[in-house]
Amino acid sequence: MKGHEPSYSMEERRTLPSGEEEFFFDVKTSDLEVNMGPQHPATHGVMRVLIRCDGELVTGAQAHLGYLHRCAEKIGENVEWLQYLPYTDRYDYLAAMNNNLGYSMAVEALMPGFEVPRRAVMLRTICVELNRIASHLVAYGTYGLDIGAITPFLYAFREREWIQALFEKICGARLTYSYIRIGGVFNDAPPGWLTEVGHFCDVFEEKWKEYRDLLALNHIFIKRTANVGVIPKDMAIDFGLTGPMLRGSGVDFDLRRDIPYMAYGEAHEAGAFDVPVGEGEKGELGDCWDRFSVRVQEMMESIKLVRWCLEMIEDGPIIGDVPKVLKVPPGEAYVGIENPRGELGHYVHSDGGKIAVRCRVRGPSFTNLAVIEELMVGTLLADSVAIIGSTDIVVGETDR
């Protein structure tokens, strides 16, 4: 393995820009410092990136976070186990089901011998995968917006709307679900719900091809994203990237397959899903297009998983024997799951009481965002927007 010195350097990246080489032999002018954010369309929320520009060329970038810091971890130490669940909805508000799942699984890891009922596992998987599709649809749409294509965003939201309607039917909420509870799920699927999910899968498969052709294979889009914001494999690993960011750089790793939890191991053995990995199809491996493409392909894999769950689901209880006021045995556990953006980890520490001693949230957006400071240097202003967009952050999660 490599030594302490990374194999890529700032100088090299500066001379290998996405744009034309002429930009580097321009007339020398003084640099301009611009605040991109906290309210800027490209930052997907309230994040601030302080960029130093030489004309259109970005010569330095510094991310400033914390505008959406809501003390989630401190709140976790002050409310009861179950009461904290709605707060988990709020960090990655585009994938609230996944956050519920991560927290529930962390608490369940503290309860020795506790087994989640089979039907609950299947319902959890269906919801989590549908939520992953919804989240990736937002990523797809907003990335289009970043690049300047407005229409795909509205197409993506049409299908996302359907997923939200499905969630509304099963748990009554459209964005912050609190559906996956400690021990199982909150509500059984209403009659006909599973059939509608199957119908959604059929329709979405057709639409998905359209979406891919509309944006991912658009010539201008490829010109704007290929060879931009290249993260080499070793850099991705060094920065601790996870999820589509890591897979976009060609690292074949997915927690669902490689450290399986719930029914994912079984599903993978049954061939229910594959892990899409960036291949550098349109440019250098690990560029913005690869990351985008991984997300687009993952939507289809999630559809396959949902279909598999629909086949495997059977009747039974939907929640284990969990008391209303939960007292978790003393102990500590770290559980990481594959969120649409990467590894969402929860470290929970219980002293046997009704309230956690420590509730640490490891948000994937936070770690994935760290890479942009380096990536943006030496690119054009428009590329830096493409790079921020390709990290697909949710500011609610970077700041928690």
Add this chain to the structure above:
Amino acid sequence: MELQAIYDTLTAAKVAGLLGCDEPRPSNKKEKDPGRSGLPFLMVDPAEIVPLLTACRDMPLLQFDLLIDLSAADPAADGEDLWVLIQLLSLKHRHRLAIKACLPKSALIMSSATAVYRAANWHERECSEMFGITFEGHPDPRKILLPDDWDGYPLRKDYEFPTEYHGISCE
């Protein structure tokens, strides 16, 4: 690889700073031991964290190439220690390692892991503003989530909530 095997591998390589394993155990009512549930941790000496992490990363049997998380915990307000918690992940061997280092509250200094994993950068910044731990050798020791003029370390158990911030009442 299970934690015990990882521990044995590290011991065999004579890596410094290993203090043992913190394994879950069942409760024992006779000895009034409430037991410990959850997942196992590797206990290490915070002073030796950098060589240990380097060994974890570079040993072919372990190859923990991703630093997933670095955070801390304050288990008790009257306790003497803070825990520094590190989560590692191996892409090749597909195993995880949870590391726990007890840092005395009287001397909250340890060396930065950024030299080993660049992923530690932002995690350490968050950790130091929330718990007051100083990471020696950190390239950019600014606050990250909190405002620059924030007093105190909010995630410590002895933290007192401020009554006002810049003239805005918080009560």
Add this chain to the structure above:
Amino acid sequence: MIQEQAQQALSHSVHPGSNVFVRILEWLPLPEWVPGWVIILGGVVMGMSIFLAVMSLIVMFCVWLERKVSGHIQCRTGPMYAGGWHGWAQSIADGVKLLLKEDTIPKDADRALFWIAPAIVLGSIFGAMVAMPLSYDWWFGRMDLGVFAILALSSTTTIGVVMAGWASNSKWSLYGAMREAAQVVAYEIPLGLALLAPLFVLGTFSLNEASAMQSGWFGMKWAIFTNPFLVPAFLIYWIAALAETKRAPFDLPEAESELVAGFLTEYSGIRWSFFFFEEYAAMLLMSVLAAFFWFGGFESPLTGALRASGVEETSLLFSVVCFGTVMIKGFVGIFLMMWLRWTLPRVRIDQVMTMGYKYLTPLALFCVLGAACWEALQHLIFS
């Protein structure tokens, strides 16, 4: 008598027909003692009002159209409530809202420039539109060098945009202004060169004459059918026109995801709407220019049929048909621009520059050369 003098003073002696201003004055029963300059002034004022009203209506229709087109492209319906039928009054409601909105000027802005910039933008684009005839018989200002006037005045808007970006005292605005300047400078050249090709074919700078030149073949002797080099020339013209009017995929000066709103960032209310007006007016102008020099101008089989049935070119019916034809052609162009905008992502500034200087300019030169050679060959063979 006096009216004749006024007509002489305003209209061009070479061409038949008369200025719309004078036409109105002829229609008014004015007493004999009114001095000539009053009539001219009155004519100008009335003509200007009519001109502004007509152009504003067209632009408002464009705004409504854009919303409907974008809506239907995006699986939405667009405005549906204002006015009842498919939200036809949406633009009027928007206009009222923009008029009533607070007009803010940033604290450290250069107030004078901030005020003047929208006026320059709007004034120059409307000035350019004066050179646009509405039919063979209806026109505001007939010019032999109509194309030059339109190109010159429409690119003056850039000065207003740069002024707005500078005066706003915002970095994003400045970026937008600089991009606009760079982009317009880069695309003026291929735009002008691409226009040269049909100018060779038609042999005139006047829009009316250009249209008249294409009246053969029962109204279908459009320039684009007579010379194969005009097809690539039109494509180049169209791309350059998109860049000139700051329309997607060349909307870099506004680039809402990169520069917030570019040079428009600090503008609000009616001042902001002036820039908006300019954009749609420029779209119309560019489309109509394309119609005149490639697609027959006023000419269509309908005008051919009217001619064949002996309808006078100066008659009202003929003028209405001409006006309708050119507007339909213009709106087809505008629809095309909207379609492109709601379909394509935005290109990057270096790609814009590369395309303008490295590809479009040499290609446009080639088209001019080709068109000229083709014309010369035709001349040699058929004469």
